[in-house]
Amino acid sequence: MRQLRYFLKETLLNLRGNKSTTLISMATIAFTMMLFGVFLLLYFNLDALVGSLQQEIKVILYLRDGLAEKERVDLEGKLRQGPGVSNVLYVSKAMALVNFRRSLEGQDILLKGLGDNPLPASFELTLEKAYQSSEAVQRLAQQFKGLNGVDDIQYGREWVDNVNTVLETVRVGSAVIGLILGLAAVVIIAGTIGLTVWSRLEDIEVLQLIGATRAYIQMPFLMEGALMGLIGGVFAVVLLRGVFELAKSRLADVGGFLGGQMNLMFLPMPWLLLFLAVGVGLGCTGSLLSIRRLL
Amino acid sequence: MIQLFHVYKSYGRHRAALEDITLRIEKGEFAWLTGPSGAGKSTLLKLLFGLEQPDAGQIVIQNRNVARLKESSLPQLRRSIGFIFQDFKLLQKKTVFDNVAVALQIAGASPTEIRRRVTEVLGSVGLDHKKEMLPSMLSAGEQQRVCVARSIVNHPMILLADEPTGNLDADLTTEIIELLKTINTKGTTMLVATHNREIVSRVPRRVIVLKEGRIAEGGG
Numbered sequence: 038m039r040q041l042r043y044f045l046k047e048t049l050l051n052l053r054g055n056k057s058t059t060l061i062s063m064a065t066i067a068f069t070m071m072l073f074g075v076f077l078l079l080y081f082n083l084d085a086l087v088g089s090l091q092q093e094i095k096v097i098l099y100l101r102d103g104l105a106e107k108e109r110v111d112l113e114g115k116l117r118q119g120p121g122v123s124n125v126l127y128v129s130k131a132m133a134l135v136n137f138r139r140s141l142e143g144q145d146i147l148l149k150g151l152g153d154n155p156l157p158a159s160f161e162l163t164l165e166k167a168y169q170s171s172e173a174v175q176r177l178a179q180q181f182k183g184l185n186g187v188d189d190i191q192y193g194r195e196w197v198d199n200v201n202t203v204l205e206t207v208r209v210g211s212a213v214i215g216l217i218l219g220l221a222a223v224v225i226i227a228g229t230i231g232l233t234v235w236s237r238l239e240d241i242e243v244l245q246l247i248g249a250t251r252a253y254i255q256m257p258f259l260m261e262g263a264l265m266g267l268i269g270g271v272f273a274v275v276l277l278r279g280v281f282e283l284a285k286s287r288l289a290d291v292g293g294f295l296g297g298q299m300n301l302m303f304l305p306m307p308w309l310l311l312f313l314a315v316g317v318g319l320g321c322t323g324s325l326l327s328i329r330r331l332l
Numbered sequence: 333m334i335q336l337f338h339v340y341k342s343y344g345r346h347r348a349a350l351e352d353i354t355l356r357i358e359k360g361e362f363a364w365l366t367g368p369s370g371a372g373k374s375t376l377l378k379l380l381f382g383l384e385q386p387d388a389g390q391i392v393i394q395n396r397n398v399a400r401l402k403e404s405s406l407p408q409l410r411r412s413i414g415f416i417f418q419d420f421k422l423l424q425k426k427t428v429f430d431n432v433a434v435a436l437q438i439a440g441a442s443p444t445e446i447r448r449r450v451t452e453v454l455g456s457v458g459l460d461h462k463k464e465m466l467p468s469m470l471s472a473g474e475q476q477r478v479c480v481a482r483s484i485v486n487h488p489m490i491l492l493a494d495e496p497t498g499n500l501d502a503d504l505t506t507e508i509i510e511l512l513k514t515i516n517t518k519g520t521t522m523l524v525a526t527h528n529r530e531i532v533s534r535v536p537r538r539v540i541v542l543k544e545g546r547i548a549e550g551g552g
Contacts (some may be wrong), residue, residue, distance in 0.1 A: 043437055050425075239424070240424075243423055245410075246410065246421060247411075247415075247434065247435050247482065248407045248408070248410035248435070249407060249438045250438075251404075253407075253438060
C-alpha cells in the first residue's frame with residue numbers, strides 16, 4: 038500500500054513531466070480505440086439482429102391439395118410429437134386466401150383474375166430455441182420433407198444465412214482491424230514511455246545504486262502505460278457514444294427496414310469494462326516493451 | 333567484516349585494473365584507500381558495492397560472497413552498504429527530504445518511520461532547515477552532505493566513499509571529513525578512497541595504498 042502510493046506519485050510525475058507527448062499519445066489511443074469500438078458496436082448490433090431474426094424463424098409446410106382430413110390430423114400429430122417444434126398452426130386454404138387478400142389490401146387489381154383459390158393449406162411451425170440455428174432448421178426441414186402430405190417447405194434460412202455471412206465478415210474485419218489498431222496503440226505507448234524512461238535515466242541509475250529492485254524501478258512506468266491506456270479508453274468510449282448517437286439519429290431519418298426494425302443498442306456494461314480492460318492491457322504491453330528494452 | 337582474497341579485475345585483455353588484492357578491514361575500522369589516478373581505487377570500491385564482478389578471487393562482506401551474488405541479490409547488498417559518490421548522484425527533481433527518504437522507501441519503511449529518520453539524519457548533517465529545497469539550490473558541500481545523509485539513513489554497517497571531497501573546496505572538505513569521522517565513531521566500518529594526501533595526513537588512520545592495481549602499502 039505504501040509502495041503503491043509512491044508508485045502513483047511517480048506515475049503522475051512522469052505523466053506531468055511529458056505533458057504534450059502524453060496528451061498526444063492519449064488522444065491517438067482514444068481515436069484508435071474508438072475506431073475499434075465502431076467495429077465492435079457494428080458486430081454487437083448485427084449479432085443482436087441475427088438473434089432476433091432467428092427467433093422469428095418459422096418453417097412453413099405447404100400441404101398437397103386434396104389431402105384428406107384424417108391424413109392432415111395424422112400429420113399434425115406427428116409434427117407436434119417431433120423434436121424441436123414448439124407450436125403448430127394450421128392455415129387452411131380459405132384462411133391462406135384471407136391472409137393473402139389482407140396483405141394486398143388496397144391493391145385489389147392484383148387479385149383480379151385469381152380465379153379459384155390457388156393457395157395451398159399449410160402448417161406454420163414455431164421452433165424451439167435450440168433448433169433455431171440455420172443448420173438445425175435445415176436438418177428439420179429435411180426430415181419434414183419426407184412426411185406424407187407435405188408438398189413443399191419454406192423457411193427464412195437464406196435471409197439468416199446472408200446476415201450471418203455479413204456478421205462473420207464484420208467479426209473477422211473487427212479482429213483484423215482491432216489487431217492492427219491494437220499494435221499501433223502499443224507502439225505509440227511504447228514510444229511515449231520510452232521518452233519518459235530516457236528523460237529519467239539518471240534518476241534510474243541513482244535508484245539502482247541505492248538498492249532499488251528492478252520491479253521498484255519499472256512499476257511507475259508500467260502504471261504510466263496502464264493509466265494512459267485507461268484514460269485513452271475512457272475518451273474512446275465517450276467518442277464512441279457520440280458516433281453511436283449520430284448513427285442512431287441518421288438511421289431514424291432513413292426509416293424503412295433498417296430504421297424501423299433495427300433497434301440500435303450501445304455496448305452493454307460488461308463489454309465496456311472489457312473494452313477499458315483492453316485499453317489497460319495495451320498500455321501495459323507498450324510499457325513492458327519499452328522498459329524491457331531500456332532497463 | 334570486509335575480506336578480499338586474491339582478487340583480480342581487468343578491462344580488456346591488456347588493462348589490469350586490480351591484481352592479486354588480498355585485504356581485510358575490521359568491523360568499525362576507518363581506512364583510507366589512496367593512490368594516484370588510475371591505481372584502481374574506484375574499481376576496488378565498485379567490486380565491493382557489486383557494480384563490477386571480479387575476474388578471479390573472492391570478496392566476502394558480512395559473511396556474503398559478493399563475487400558470487402546473483403543480479404537479483406544486488407539490491408539487497410546495496411541497501412546494506414552506504415556509498416558516497418564524488419558527483420553526489422542526487423535526484424535533481426526531488427527535494428532534499430525526498431532524496432534521503434527514497435533510500436528508506438526502497439527498503440519498505442513506513443511513512444512515520446521515514447519522517448522520523450529523515451528528520452533525524454538531516455539534523456545530524458546540519459541540513460534540517462533546507463529539507464524542502466531542490467539539490468540545484470544547494471552548494472556543493474551541502475549536496476555532498478545530502479548524499480552522506482542518504483547513505484547513512486539505513487544505518488549501514490559499512491560505508492564506502494569514492495573521492496567524497498573531490499568536488500569540494502578546503503573548508504567544505506574539512507566539514508565532510510569531520511562528518512565521516514563522526515559516523516565512524518558510531519561503529520560504522522569506513523573505506524574512503526581519495527588521492528588527496530593532505531586530508532589523509534590530517535586524519536591519521538590506516539592507509540591502504542594502491543599502485544598500478546596492486547597493494548603497495550597497508551594491506552593484510
